[in-house]
Amino acid sequence: MSLLFSLEKKMPPAVFAWMRSAFSLKQRLVLKPISGSRLLCSLYYAFFSPAFRREQQAVAAGLALHHSPADQNSKRTLLRRNIHRIEKGLLMQPRRESFALSYIVDTVNCYKECSKVDCAAEWAKDLAWAHDILVHYFEVVQGGDQVERAREIFLHVDQPAEEKGGRIPYSRRGSSRVSYDDFAHLARRRRSVRWFLQTPVPHGLIDKAVEVAGEAPTACNRQPFFYRFFDDSEALKCLRPLPRGTAGFEHNIPMLCAVIGDLSAYFGERDRHGIYVDASLSIMSFMYALETLGLSSCALNWSDIESQEKEAEEMLGLKKHERIIMFMALGFPDPQGLVAFSQKKDLRSLRSFNQPTVVPL
């Protein structure tokens, strides 16, 4: 398929249209008979189609790293996950007398390891949060062998440098200062912008938007993604042609962003989609934040095409467990540039309540 699309620009439109319908017919004829059987699907994708190979390798590389005792980044993710599990235990109603027993020793050991790491300055807030949650946990939990062992280890860990205290579950009083109308206005105003002024984008504004993006929810608070920005002319020259879907406006993109997912955040294969879900939630916040700062954006399609993936892997120096979630074009919108109307679904096509009715077994 990737070959097919790379031929698009080189062949007459009618020939390309014919090839595309032939491809579609082939997909239908092959996939229809096997799609009812998981085994046949597995055999097909194992022996006849390489479509999932890069993805599978990335998942395997991520799991291997996650379970490697030497990998610092995975430790940090594990700490975030476990500390978050403990804070959920702390806010439970009613709170159980003892909880987190099966992983408290591992968590405190992980906290101890993370406290020793050289780049701990970057982790200072995570460590202060872990510290506060663990102090609170040991104050309220009912003892037992596991808890006593964990407490003993915890007492011998150096205190984090970052200001401690207060990073524990709290009561969220008051209400949002953003009205529904203001938010709806922002949502309706944001549109994919493809025409930008050639004005440099201040990095300070990007940082402000990323700080908002970092507030997004993520599964078990793992935060398994990273934003990379490029506005240097050399980098733009190399990277702008990479994502497809920029035909006609590629040359005027003043800044490109690549959001990278980190598959080493997961213990098992079942969570492999987390990078896409978590990063996408964050990206939406990022886009809204850009709008409030006078900047605009356009998500750029990133399909799993081997040749394109390989090029991106080399240009961005990606590791096997890192996946590109999305590229984005961004900058100050050109006031002369038009945006597409992009009709949104009608409310009735967008949601249902209690339908279909679930019949209890």
Ligand SMILES: Cc1cc2nc3c(=O)[nH]c(=O)nc-3n(C[C@H](O)[C@H](O)[C@H](O)COP(=O)(O)O)c2cc1C
């Ligand atoms: C994941 C994703 C990939 C997209 N890829 C492209 C792209 O490659 N080129 C492009 O011009 N627009 C792209 N878009 C923008 C969509 O065309 C646009 O979001 C959609 O038409 C709705 O319009 P709106 O964003 O203005 O509301 C993409 C959007 C998403 C969410």
